[in-house]
Amino acid sequence: MGTRFLQRLVLPVFIKSLKSHPNLANTRERVLCVNNYIAVRNYAKGKDKGKDKKGKGGKVEINITQMSELVPVDKLKDRCQSAIEKMKEDFAKNLSLRSTTGSLDSLPVKHDGKDYELQELAQIVRKNPKTIVINFSSFPQAIPDVLKAIYNSGLNLNPQQDGTTLYVPVPKVTKEHREALAKNAKALYIKCRDAMKDVQNDFIKKTKKQTGVSEDTVFSVNKQIIAMCDEFQNQAKNIYETKHNELLNK
Incomplete structure (x- = not known):
């Protein structure tokens, strides 16, 4: 039962009784003191509870x-x-600011239900600083899946197909x-x-x-x-x- 409810319920009875029993004033004061004590005690408990919760989150010592x-x-x-x-190896291979043959060598390609690296399906050569050439003369059927993998790689590459060869312009660092x-x-x-x-x-x-x-x-x-x-x-x-x-x- 709440403290305020007790005060509203009990105190009026004592106040009314004061007219015929003046010495109950001390009792009324005691009720007020008890109510104040309950309120303070509950508040203190709440603070202590908070401290307990905070105390549980210390650094774990590793033994x-x-x-x-x-x-x-x-x-x-x-x-x-x-x-x-x-993760560090993947960073080095796939996150070069300048697209390199190394970035494409290990590019994952799904072909005929199996997973490959691009270098297993084609010959990759850097023709010049601005162009990478991917030759599929021995595995041309993989070209559609490779194109899909390149477009979805996030490497910002736009390959151009010429027969069984892909020419990949190296993009500017935008x-x-x-x-x-x-x-x-x-x-x-x-x-x-x-x-x-x-x-x-x-x-x-x-x-x-x-x-x-x-x-x-x-x-x-x-x-x-x-x-x-x-x-x-x-x-x-x-x-x-x-x-x-x-x-x-x-």
């Missing part, structure tokens, strides 16, 4: 020895680091080209981040399958797994932000 009892920590680190290295590359950088970063989330979930599942281990230990190790994966994700984010700023010339 490698404890973690190693439940999961192979080195494998966790290796998988996260591999995801970062893959604002639109920079923005397209920055968008691709974000997609590659998200792919890396999701890969590390999968690593985190895999290792948390491993801890839950352990037997003869206390719930507190499992809970503690899971928090440490999340903290360790967060560190790798922050590392990936920093690499992405540096690349993003470079592409946009910030």
